[in-house]
Amino acid sequence: MTTASNRIRPRERDAIIQSLRAGVVPRSGQQHVQVGRAQEVGALVRDIERVVDGGATTRFVIGEYGAGKTFFLHLIRSVALKQKLVTMHADLAPDRRLHATGGQARSLYAELTRNTSTQAKPDGGALGAVVERFVSQSLTTARERSTSTEAVIRQRLGELSELVGGYDFAEVVAAYWRGHDTGNEQLKSDAVRWLRGEFSTKTDARAALGVRTIVDDANFYDQLKLLSRFVRMAGYTGLLVCLDEMVNLYKLTSAQARSANYEQILRIVNDSLQGTSAHLGFLFGGTPEFLMDTRRGLYSYEALQSRLAENTFATNGLVDNSGPVLRLAGLSQEDFYVLLTKLRDVFASGDPAAHLVPDDALTAFMQHCSQRIGDAYFRTPRTTIKEFLNLLAILESNPGEDWRHLLGAVRLEAETNPDLEPLDEVQEQPRASDDDLASFRL
Known part of the structure; x- marks a missing residue:
């Protein structure tokens, strides 16, 4: 019998199933299908606590292609939101990098701000709400002190x-207040656009807000440090930045472009280790090649x-989860069996009486997958999960069908790692200047 405590809401159930059948990570409800990796989760929970206490952290979450890095990062983000952190996340891509001279770093920053989340707005788009919360708190303080709100805002932002x-960051927030105070929605919108990195020229920013700078490739990381301080002033406990698909840096064809991006990563790591950042955490998700390749990777x-x-x-067999590199081991067969039971439960909306297959079907499914692709079915389980949910979908749509008759139709192919494809070394134009690179060396 299902109870209120284990019931899964239809909307959440559908979102989980549709995402996993499409081969992508669900945006919510990860706790319903999380298995194993208790030590890894515990290590990053301690990192989150360090950020809450005013520290900084940088972790590289490394796992084989298809091992569940993206799911793991989403899970940690959900934990961070419960600890009242603000989170930002984005995938790196050819047009989104940590360092560039053609707008790619600003593009990455804009993607991060679009995917800014709080516990109240876990699906992104929360940056405006963060600013509004800061302004509302300042308004309350001004009333208590019988002084002007703008004076309180400038006093609070003085440490920036x-x-x-x-x-300029403080000037933009003050402009947001003026728009709020006068009912000027355009001014409020322009302020949020500036904070999101959506102004492409300094001329436009000066005309709209009276500031001389914009978020650009050169100040990408500095802007994130400002935001980590600002979210604290708005009443949150810190900022967690999650960057996935770091292998796209490994794939850059220009050695100079890779070096400049690795310089930026070095700066972030140094700030974290030396304690010069506060209330700021970074999670980088990548494959072993991205980390260990001595020709193109971080090494x-x-x-x-x-x-x-x-x-x-x-x-x-010994592990150390306290270092900057956190390796995600593949799931064990026992973990995968538990995962199948959870997927079956999600499909049934948490009601055991609505399970479409018995326990015997789970074991038979695993044996069939093992015969098809060997241990890859549970070590890199994305494709296997999709096929299991496809099987349940057929059974749901065809009541009375015997799962045994369908098992032989399950077709699996082991996933290949595109990061291992040969990559040519060419020079990108225009070349970064020595001064440009030197500005990121410590």
Whole structure:
């Protein structure tokens, strides 16, 4: 019998199933299908607590292609939201990088701000709400002190002046208040657009807001540090930035472009290790090739290789989850069996009486998959999950059909890792100048 505690809402149930059948991570409800990796989750929960306490952290979540890195990052984001952090996430792509000279870093920043979430707005688009919360708190404080709200805002934002870009950041937030106070929706909109990195020219920003700078390729990381301070002022506990598909840096055909991006990563790592960032966490998701390839990966950059070197004692089954690199082991067969039971339960909306297949079907399904593709069915389970849900969908649409008759129709192919495809080394034009690269060296 299903109870209120284990019932899964139809909307959440459908979102989980549709996402997994499409081979993508569901935006919510990950807790219903999470299995294993308790130690890895625990390590990152401690990182979140460090950010809440005013520290900084940088982690590289490394796992084989299809091992569930993206799902894991989404799960950690949901944990961070419950701890009242603001989270941002984006996938790197050819037009979205950490460093560039053609707008790609600003594009990454704009994607991050579009995917800004809070516990009240977990699906993104929360940056405007964060600013509104800060302004509302300032308004309350001004009333208590019998002073002007703008004076309170400027006083609260005064500490940002020590950071790069802090003055203009404060001016933009003050402009948002003026729009709020006068009912000027255009001014409020322009302020949020500036904070989202949507102004492409300084001329437009100056005309709209009276500031001389915009978010661009050169100040991408500095702007994130400003936001980490700002969200604290708005009453949140910190900022967590999740960047997935880091392998797209590994795939850059220009050695100079890769080096410049690795310089930016080095800067983030150094700030985290040296304690010069506050209330700010970074999670980078990538494959072993992105990390360890000494020709194109992070290990090709000597300073990063030394900082990310793994504990030499972590061998023969021993693990160290306290270092900057967190390796995601593949699921075990036992974990995968538990996963199938959870997927079956989600499909039944949490009602055991509505299960479409018995326990025997789960074991038979695993045996069939093992015969088709070997251990890959549970170590890199994306395709296997899709096929299992497809099987349940057929049974749901055809009541009375015997699952045994359908099992032989399950067709699986082991996933191939596109990161291992040969990549040519060419030079990208225009070339980055020595001054451009030197500005990111520590």
